[in-house]
Amino acid sequence: MRIILKIQPHRLIKYAFLLALAAAIVAAGAGLYLYSHYARLVDKALLVRPWDRTPTVYSAPTRLFPGQRLTASALANLLYRRGYLRSSRLDRPPVFTVAMDGRSVTIANERDWADLQPTPPVPVRVEFAEDRIARIVPAAGAPLPVFHIRPAVLAAQQAGRRRARVPFGELPQNLVYAVLAAEDQHFFTHGGIDWQGILRAFFRNAQAGGIREGGSTISQQLSKNLFLTTERTVNRKFSEAMIALILETRLSKEQLFEIYANDVYLGQCASFSVYGLAEAAELYCSKSVRNLDLAECALLAGLIRSPNQTQPLRHPEAARRRRDQVLAAMEDAGFILRPERAAAAARQLPTANTTLLGAVKAPYFLDYLAARSAPVPAPDGTAPVVMTSLNLELQQVAETALTEGSNRVRAVLRGKYPDEPADSFQAAFVVLDAASGEILAMTGGLEYTASAFNRAASARRQAGSVIKPFIFARLLDLARRPSGPVLTAASVVVDRPCTIRYGGRAYRPHNYRNQYHGAVTMKTALAKSLNAATILFAQQGGFPQVAEAVNRLGFSGRAVPYPSTALGTVDVSPLEVAAAYTVFLNGGRRLPPSPWRTGTAARPAGGPAVFSPESAFIVLDMMQAAVARGTAQNIGRQGITWPMAAKTGTARDGWFVGLTGNLIGCAWMGYDDRREFPLSGGESALFIFTEFLSRAGDMYPVAPLAPEPPPGLTAGTVCPVSGRLARAGCPSPETSWFVAGTEPRETCLSTH
Incomplete structure (x- = not known):
C-alpha cells in the first residue's frame, strides 16, 4: 500500500520563510562578526597612525x-x-x-x-x-x-625615503581634481566602495581570464597601502572593501585624501622610493607641491596607476601620454575647461631636482640596506629604528678618497694613454670592520646622481690576482695532509713561460707585462703576483682543490676546476672580496658582511672555517711582503708607514685590497662596459686606498697590523732563490713562517 504525504501550501510558505530567516540571521551574524573583526583591526592600527611609522635610519655611533x-x-x-x-x-x-x-x-x-x-x-x-x-x-x-x-641620522626613512607631509587644505585644488579624475572621480560621494567601478572591473577581468583591474576607490587603495599586502586575490579584495567601509566611518573624506596623498607610491627616482605627492613634486618638478601648475598636477596624478612605467626621468614619452590622459579625464569630469586642457597639454615636462639626491648621506649604502630587508615596527607599533654599521666619518673619508684617487688615475691615463677616454671609467670602494664584518663605508660609483648602480655590492667582475692569497692558503692546508704536496712559504718553482695541459686543453699563463723572475719562493710569487709561478704551485695541489677553496668564500660566481681559476677568472663584487679577506684576520674564518650595527658585546665569534689559523697567518705574512717589496710597494711611496698587508689585482680591471689591524678595504676601478682597463691594480685602485688611509687615522682609531702567530708556528730566514736557510751572500733574505717541523733545515749553497 502506497502512502502519499500531502503538505499544505501554507506550510511550505512557512518552512521557506523560516529557512530564509535562519539564513538571514546566520548571514547577519557572520557579517557582524566580520565587521567587528575588521573594525578592531582598524581601530587598533589607527591608534598608532600607521602612515606615520616611517623608519629612522642611524649610522654607527661616532668614536x-x-x-x-x-x-x-x-x-x-x-x-x-x-x-x-x-x-x-x-x-x-x-x-x-x-x-x-x-x-x-x-x-x-x-x-x-x-x-x-x-x-x-x-x-x-x-x-x-x-x-x-x-x-x-x-x-x-x-x-x-x-x-x-x-649616532647620526642617515635618513628619516629607509633608502632616502623622505616624506614631507602636507595638510589637505594646502594641496592645490587642481591636484585634488587630477587625482580624482585619474583614480576615483566619485570619492567625495561614495561610502568607500564604487559599485559601478567594481562591476566594470568584474566584466573586464572575466574577459581577461584573470584579475587585471581592481576598480579600487581611494579608500580601498588606502586600505591596501596601510593594512594589506599587494597580492591580487579575492580574499584580499574582500578585506580591502571591508576596511575601506570602516575607514569611511572613522575618518573624514578630507583626512582620508590627505593620508592617501602623503603615502601613495610614485615610483623610483634614481634608486629612491618616492612616496607622497609632496615628495614627488620636489623631485620630479623641482618645486613645492603648493606651487604646482595644472600640467604638473596631471603629471603627478598620472603616476599613481603605473608609477615606474610612467616615471618622467626614465620614460618621458609615457609620462607625457599619461599626463594628457589625466587632463582629458579632468575635462570630461568638468574639473577644467577645454582651453585649460589644451594649454596644459602643450607644456614641456618639468626639470627634475637631482640636488635632492646628492644631499642624501651614503646613498649607495642606503640602497644596499634597503635591499636586505624591510624595517619592522616596534612591538608597541611605533616607528622602527634601524641601527646600521655605517661609520659616517669613515664614509666621508671614503667618498673623498674615491674622488681624489680617481683624479690621480685620470691624470695618469691622460699622460700615458692620451687616446684612452680618461673620464669614462668608474670606481667603487668598501670598508669592513675586520673583527665583525660590519660595513663601515661603501661607495658604489663616482657620482650617485649620474649612476645609482652600486658597483661595490652588485658589479660582478673577474677577481684577477686578488684571488691568489686564497689559492696559497689552500695549498698550505693541503700540505698538512699525509698525502698532500710538500709546500711551504719557502717552496720554490721556476717562474717562466709554461704550458699546462689539463682536461685535454693547453693553458699558457702569462705574467703581467711578460716579466718573469726565474726561481722564486711561494712568498715571492704572492708578493710579486707572478701568474706562471702561481699556476705551477696550484698544479701541485690540484686544480679541483683550488676551485673547491674558492667556492667556499661566498662569491656569487662559481669557480671551475681549471688552471685559470687560480688566476681569478671567477666573477666577484668588491664587497664579496672584502668579506672573503676577513679569513686572514680571523684565524681562517670568513665573516659575512653586514650593514647592521650589533654592538661590541653581541659581535659574532666567527664565521665558517675556510682555512686553518696557521695557513691564514702565513699568507697574511706573505701579503705584508707585497707591501714591502711587491706589487703593493706604492703604498710606502704615498707616505703610508705603519704595518699592513695588501694584495693587488689586475684582470680586465684594477683591484686593491688593504688590511690593517682592524680594517679591510677593497677598491675597484674599471669600465662599466667591461673594456680592459689599461692600468694595473697597483697603478690605479691602490690610490683609492692610500688616499683613504692617509685621512682615516685622523677620524678613526686605525690599528696597525700586528697579528699574533698561532701556536705551532716558527719563523726562519730563507734565501728567496733557493728556499733554503739563508747565509751571507744570499740576495735579500726573507723571513717566513712555517708550521713547526716543515721549516727548511739545509743552508743555501747557491752562488747566485
Whole structure:
C-alpha cells in the first residue's frame, strides 16, 4: 500500500520563510562578526597612525679616541647636531658642558652606545691638546682608549625615503581634481566602495581570464597601502572593501585624501622610493607641491596607476601620454575647461631636482640596506629604528678618497694613454670592520646622481690576482695532509713561460707585462703576483682543490676546476672580496658582511672555517711582503708607514685590497662596459686606498697590523732563490713562517 504525504501550501510558505530567516540571521551574524573583526583591526592600527611609522635610519655611533684630530669647539658643534643639550646638569643626559678654558668637554650619554645597552655609562671628560684629543677620562676609573657618542641620522626613512607631509587644505585644488579624475572621480560621494567601478572591473577581468583591474576607490587603495599586502586575490579584495567601509566611518573624506596623498607610491627616482605627492613634486618638478601648475598636477596624478612605467626621468614619452590622459579625464569630469586642457597639454615636462639626491648621506649604502630587508615596527607599533654599521666619518673619508684617487688615475691615463677616454671609467670602494664584518663605508660609483648602480655590492667582475692569497692558503692546508704536496712559504718553482695541459686543453699563463723572475719562493710569487709561478704551485695541489677553496668564500660566481681559476677568472663584487679577506684576520674564518650595527658585546665569534689559523697567518705574512717589496710597494711611496698587508689585482680591471689591524678595504676601478682597463691594480685602485688611509687615522682609531702567530708556528730566514736557510751572500733574505717541523733545515749553497 502506497502512502502519499500531502503538505499544505501554507506550510511550505512557512518552512521557506523560516529557512530564509535562519539564513538571514546566520548571514547577519557572520557579517557582524566580520565587521567587528575588521573594525578592531582598524581601530587598533589607527591608534598608532600607521602612515606615520616611517623608519629612522642611524649610522654607527661616532668614536672619540686619543690622538683624533678634533677641537673642543668642533666636538661641541658635533654634539649639538647629534641632539645633546649644553647643560651643567649631567644627571639629565644626553648633555655636555664645555670647560671655561675651552680645553675639555664633559659628556653624559643616555645609554652605552658601544654595546647599544640601555645602562648609561658614567660621564667622561674629553681633554684636548692643540687640535687633537689628548685624553678621555671617565668620572671614575682609568682613561679610556675610545668613547662612543650618539649616532647620526642617515635618513628619516629607509633608502632616502623622505616624506614631507602636507595638510589637505594646502594641496592645490587642481591636484585634488587630477587625482580624482585619474583614480576615483566619485570619492567625495561614495561610502568607500564604487559599485559601478567594481562591476566594470568584474566584466573586464572575466574577459581577461584573470584579475587585471581592481576598480579600487581611494579608500580601498588606502586600505591596501596601510593594512594589506599587494597580492591580487579575492580574499584580499574582500578585506580591502571591508576596511575601506570602516575607514569611511572613522575618518573624514578630507583626512582620508590627505593620508592617501602623503603615502601613495610614485615610483623610483634614481634608486629612491618616492612616496607622497609632496615628495614627488620636489623631485620630479623641482618645486613645492603648493606651487604646482595644472600640467604638473596631471603629471603627478598620472603616476599613481603605473608609477615606474610612467616615471618622467626614465620614460618621458609615457609620462607625457599619461599626463594628457589625466587632463582629458579632468575635462570630461568638468574639473577644467577645454582651453585649460589644451594649454596644459602643450607644456614641456618639468626639470627634475637631482640636488635632492646628492644631499642624501651614503646613498649607495642606503640602497644596499634597503635591499636586505624591510624595517619592522616596534612591538608597541611605533616607528622602527634601524641601527646600521655605517661609520659616517669613515664614509666621508671614503667618498673623498674615491674622488681624489680617481683624479690621480685620470691624470695618469691622460699622460700615458692620451687616446684612452680618461673620464669614462668608474670606481667603487668598501670598508669592513675586520673583527665583525660590519660595513663601515661603501661607495658604489663616482657620482650617485649620474649612476645609482652600486658597483661595490652588485658589479660582478673577474677577481684577477686578488684571488691568489686564497689559492696559497689552500695549498698550505693541503700540505698538512699525509698525502698532500710538500709546500711551504719557502717552496720554490721556476717562474717562466709554461704550458699546462689539463682536461685535454693547453693553458699558457702569462705574467703581467711578460716579466718573469726565474726561481722564486711561494712568498715571492704572492708578493710579486707572478701568474706562471702561481699556476705551477696550484698544479701541485690540484686544480679541483683550488676551485673547491674558492667556492667556499661566498662569491656569487662559481669557480671551475681549471688552471685559470687560480688566476681569478671567477666573477666577484668588491664587497664579496672584502668579506672573503676577513679569513686572514680571523684565524681562517670568513665573516659575512653586514650593514647592521650589533654592538661590541653581541659581535659574532666567527664565521665558517675556510682555512686553518696557521695557513691564514702565513699568507697574511706573505701579503705584508707585497707591501714591502711587491706589487703593493706604492703604498710606502704615498707616505703610508705603519704595518699592513695588501694584495693587488689586475684582470680586465684594477683591484686593491688593504688590511690593517682592524680594517679591510677593497677598491675597484674599471669600465662599466667591461673594456680592459689599461692600468694595473697597483697603478690605479691602490690610490683609492692610500688616499683613504692617509685621512682615516685622523677620524678613526686605525690599528696597525700586528697579528699574533698561532701556536705551532716558527719563523726562519730563507734565501728567496733557493728556499733554503739563508747565509751571507744570499740576495735579500726573507723571513717566513712555517708550521713547526716543515721549516727548511739545509743552508743555501747557491752562488747566485
